[in-house]
Amino acid sequence: MYWSPSTIVPRIANSMTINRFDEIKRFLHFNDNALLPNRESPHYDKLYKARPLLDYIRKVCLSLRNTEHQAIDEQMIPTKSRNPVRQYLPNKPSKWGIKVWARCGVNGLLFDFEIYTGKANAHHSAFGIGGDVVLKLCNTLPTSATNYKLYFDNYFSSIPLLIQLRQLNLWTVCTIRKNRTKGCDKFLEKETALKKRGRGSIDWRVEENSNVLVLRWMDSGVVQLASNYLNADLGEQCDRYNAEKKERVKVDCPKIVQVYNKHMGGVDLHDMLVSLYRVTLKTRKWYLHLFFYTLNVMVVNAWILHRDQEKRLKTSKKKRYTVLKFVTEVADCFLSVGKTVSQNKRKRSFTPVEDIRHDEIGHWPIYLSNQQKCRLCMDLRKEKVGRTMVKCSKCDVNLCLTHDRNCFYDYHIN
Numbered sequence: 001m002y003w004s005p006s007t008i009v010p011r012i013a014n015s016m017t018i019n020r021f022d023e024i025k026r027f028l029h030f031n032d033n034a035l036l037p038n039r040e041s042p043h044y045d046k047l048y049k050a051r052p053l054l055d056y057i058r059k060v061c062l063s064l065r066n067t068e069h070q071a072i073d074e075q076m077i078p079t080k081s082r083n084p085v086r087q088y089l090p091n092k093p094s095k096w097g098i099k100v101w102a103r104c105g106v107n108g109l110l111f112d113f114e115i116y117t118g119k120a121n122a123h124h125s126a127f128g129i130g131g132d133v134v135l136k137l138c139n140t141l142p143t144s145a146t147n148y149k150l151y152f153d154n155y156f157s158s159i160p161l162l163i164q165l166r167q168l169n170l171w172t173v174c175t176i177r178k179n180r181t182k183g184c185d186k187f188l189e190k191e192t193a194l195k196k197r198g199r200g201s202i203d204w205r206v207e208e209n210s211n212v213l214v215l216r217w218m219d220s221g222v223v224q225l226a227s228n229y230l231n232a233d234l235g236e237q238c239d240r241y242n243a244e245k246k247e248r249v250k251v252d253c254p255k256i257v258q259v260y261n262k263h264m265g266g267v268d269l270h271d272m273l274v275s276l277y278r279v280t281l282k283t284r285k286w287y288l289h290l291f292f293y294t295l296n297v298m299v300v301n302a303w304i305l306h307r308d309q310e311k312r313l314k315t316s317k318k319k320r321y322t323v324l325k326f327v328t329e330v331a332d333c334f335l336s337v338g339k340t341v342s343q344n345k346r347k348r349s350f351t352p353v354e355d356i357r358h359d360e361i362g363h364w365p366i367y368l369s370n371q372q373k374c375r376l377c378m379d380l381r382k383e384k385v386g387r388t389m390v391k392c393s394k395c396d397v398n399l400c401l402t403h404d405r406n407c408f409y410d411y412h413i414n
Contacts, residue, residue, distance in 0.1 A: 015335050025281075028288065046084040046117045049287040054115065057294040061112060061301070062140050067105040072134055072152040073267035075100040075113075077293045083286030085117050098289065103137045104266035108273055109304045110297055112140050115290070127164065130156035138170055149173070149229075151264040159184070162228045163210045171229040173260045176214065178224065182207075184214045194218040199240060200252035204232040217254055230256045273300045277327050299327055329353050357395060363412055364393040365401055372398040376407040 001007040003018040030053040037043045045051055078094035079086070087099045099116040114136065125132055134156050141148055146169040157174040159182040165172050178185045189203035194216060204215040215232055217223045219240070235255035242249045274296045281292065303326045310320045321329075333355045339362060367389055374386040375397045386400040390408065400407035 011335065025283070025288075028285075028291070030287065030291070047115055047287075047290070050290040053291060053294060057297065058113060060298070061110055064109065064111055064301070064305075066111055066141060066148065067107070067109070068147055069106050069149050069151070069263040069266075070103055070111065071106070071264050071266040072101070072103050072137055072150060072156060074116075074155075075102050075267060075271055077289055078280075079286070079289045081284065081286050081289065083289070085115060086286075087116070098293075100293070101133045101137060102267050102270065104270050106263050106266050106269075107304055107308070108266055108269035108300070110270050110301055112137050113297070127158060127161045131158055131161040131164075134161060135164070138165070138168065141170070147171075149263070151260060153264075154180070154224075157226060158182075159207070159210075159212055159214075159226070162212050162226055166210060166212070166228040171227075173225065173227045173230060173256060173263075175260070176224055176226040181214050181224075181226075188214065188216050191216075191222045194222055202232065202234075202252070202254055206231075213256070215254060215256060217257055219251075223257065225254075225256050225260060227256055230259065232256070235259075270297075270300060273303070273323060276323055299330060302326070302330070332356070357412060360412065362394045365390045365399075365408055366393050368398070374398055374400045374405075374407050376400070376411045 002009045002012045030050050031048055033049070036048055037045070047054060076087075076089065076092055076094045077098040077100060078096065079098065080096045083098070085098050086096065088096055089099070101114045101116060102110055103112040104110050114133070119129065127135065130152075134150070134152060138150065149171045150165065151172070152174050154175040154177045157176040158180040159176075162172055162174070181188075184205050184207070187205050194201045194203065195218060197218065199218055199220070201218045202215065204213060206213050210228070212226060212228050213231060214224070214226045217225070233255050235253055235258045237250040238253040238258075239248045240251045241247075279292045279295045279299075281288070283289070300323075303321065303323055306321060306326060333353055336353070336356045337359045368391055369389075371387040371389050372391070374388050376399055377385040386402075386405055386407065388398055388400045388402075388407075390401040391398045392408065392412070395411075397411065399411050
């Protein structure tokens with residue numbers, strides 16, 4: 001549809017022909033199919049076709065500077081295409097797709113991930129599949145620091161896992177199921193008793209040898225959490241709606257609940273940012289969906305790092321990049337950087353991206369029929385804005401080019 005006369009998108013259609021696009025899609029491979037191991041081979045890998053790409057992107061993510069608070073959760077790459085690792089999760093918004101285990105910071109920055117290939121290929125231990133995922137994703141954390149705090153839900157958690165993480169100097173807060181409390185459920189107050197005591201009631205126990213806390217808190221329902229470093233102290237009271245009084249009331253809330261709610265949503269935040277402008281394409285080649293996933297991950301990670309830099313530089317909120325603006329400028333750079341004016345036919349009506357402005361290729365001065373204001377003089381807010389009859393052929397920006405002022409040179413170099 002990008003090339004169709006009725007729905008044409010000139011920016012794409014002028015960059016390459018549809019035949020060129022089809023050829024790239026046809027020959028896009030990431031591994032040598034001739035060396036694919038047999039299914040009976042111990043070296044058989046379901047993700048062989050995309051393994052070099054996944055390893056490279058994971059290496060880039062691991063090079064990022066880790067933050068103190070991190071969450072571990074699952075993601076879904078939505079696709080119904082036939083592939084060896086497709087999963088069906090009826091309770092998820094995207095029911096069909098490829099499951100990904102991810103470790104993210106509170107701001108959504110993805111530090112590590114692993115594609116789930118099925119129970120048969122998972123390592124089984126006393127911690128279960130979920131516990132093994134947590135330990136594997138934690139193995140890539142730097143060992144020099146000892147203040148990392150992890151958050152995950154009851155799919156992954158168990159008392160032995162929390163004890164193991166404490167031995168690794170990894171501090172944890174998680175929700176936990178009744179059947180994984182290692183007998184602690186028998187000593188905690190029953191749910192019916194907590195409901196009688198009312199909303200905000202708490203009961204807790206601490207394992208004597210490992211100091212692992214298991215806590216029950218009555219909200220609209222019973223919430224059960226565990227931690228290997230927090231206690232059962234109360235935090236700030238939270239607002240809840242009381243149906244009988246028909247008003248909002250203050251309810252006691254443990255600090256462990258507030259800490260968990262504050263730091264648990266990193267993976268969901270990353271998922272949300274990816275879903276805003278997801279790169280996707282219908283294809284029978286299932287490994288291309290992994291390629292699109294890596295593109296989405298890297299763009300979102302880059303935007304988060306760019307946003308953090310803007311905050312450090314105290315850039316005003318009006319001038320900060322939105323996700324859409326960042327994604328479009330990344331695409332614009334790929335289509336324009338390093339090309340001459342004949343290769344880049346787009347007519348611009350706004351300031352070009354910095355990478356295009358400074359690529360030093362195809363920027364030729366051309367004369368105008370009428371004088372126009374100089375863009376650089378306006379950007380620098382000079383008292384006397386120069387008027388010129390010269391503009392850049394590639395940037396489509398009017399610039400002074402006289403004996404006294406060479407804004408053309410300054411604009412493309414500085």
